[in-house]
Amino acid sequence: MGSELAGKVRAAANVIRNTCHLKPDVAIILGTGLGKLAEDITDSTAIDYEDIPEFPHSAVESHAGQLVLGKLGGKNVAALSGRFHYYEGWSMRQLTLPVRVMRALGAKVLIVSGASGGMNPQHDLGDILIIEDHINLMGDNPLIGPNDDALGPRFPDMCEPYDRKLIALAREAALEMKVRAHTGVYVGVAGPNLETRAEYRFLRMIGADVVGMSVVPEVITAVHAGLRVLGMAVITDICLPDALEPADINRIIEVANTAEPKLTRIAEQVISKL
Numbered sequence: 001m002g003s004e005l006a007g008k009v010r011a012a013a014n015v016i017r018n019t020c021h022l023k024p025d026v027a028i029i030l031g032t033g034l035g036k037l038a039e040d041i042t043d044s045t046a047i048d049y050e051d052i053p054e055f056p057h058s059a060v061e062s063h064a065g066q067l068v069l070g071k072l073g074g075k076n077v078a079a080l081s082g083r084f085h086y087y088e089g090w091s092m093r094q095l096t097l098p099v100r101v102m103r104a105l106g107a108k109v110l111i112v113s114g115a116s117g118g119m120n121p122q123h124d125l126g127d128i129l130i131i132e133d134h135i136n137l138m139g140d141n142p143l144i145g146p147n148d149d150a151l152g153p154r155f156p157d158m159c160e161p162y163d164r165k166l167i168a169l170a171r172e173a174a175l176e177m178k179v180r181a182h183t184g185v186y187v188g189v190a191g192p193n194l195e196t197r198a199e200y201r202f203l204r205m206i207g208a209d210v211v212g213m214s215v216v217p218e219v220i221t222a223v224h225a226g227l228r229v230l231g232m233a234v235i236t237d238i239c240l241p242d243a244l245e246p247a248d249i250n251r252i253i254e255v256a257n258t259a260e261p262k263l264t265r266i267a268e269q270v271i272s273k274l
Helices: 004-019 035-040 090-105 164-176 198-207 216-225 248-273
Strands: 026-030 040-048 067-071 077-081 111-116 129-135 182-187 208-212 226-240
Touching: 004 040, 004 090, 026 035, 026 090, 026 164, 035 040, 035 067, 035 077, 035 248, 067 248, 077 090, 077 248, 111 216, 111 248, 129 164, 129 216, 164 182, 164 216, 164 226, 164 248, 182 216, 208 226, 216 226, 226 248
Parallel strands: 026 077, 026 111, 111 226, 129 182, 182 208
Antiparallel strands: 040 067, 067 077, 111 208, 129 226
């Protein structure tokens, strides 16, 4: 019994359980250029997305397309190496299904990461932004449609989508490791085009520090499902409207790869202290 969505979640979770009996405490979504965190997971089992029913298949460059289960920071983790994006044509419910599956497997915490464009002039290329709030300008929401009360409430409260204790742990970890990290606001847009100068001005004016094409739907779904959330973004390009230069995807991935060890260390430290 239950909704169609709940049935899809059960089907995917059952296949994963039959492949690996590990029950994750923490789920991690690894974004553009940040997939190497999966290499630090020990005693790991990797499952291709194609082998998990109802999972979309990521077609974005640098996204591996695997679920990796194992140990990280002394905890059981499930890492989604490769995420799905609204601009690829998936519906909001399709692209956030893995979050619900991680919750069904037992995860209580979600760590989500991604690349972003920096609009705060005090932030530099390669810096880490610990997300303390977000703005949804994607024009859609994964909770639109019939609600299954077994998966979450009809009207989830979003006064604290990013867990304050997890933010504090991430800030402490960055300080201890002397990693340049900020707290700020992430604005989610649909993409896939990057923004115009006027759009960057607007986004900065409404309170955003960074802009990206992911994170927000996953966090909304996580809050709906009752997960505690830590969000972090790497500033992979500078988006100051009066000094704007054409974006280079290869350069963006290069910056993300360079920043990846910093993000990995912060994530591992947070996980070890949970």
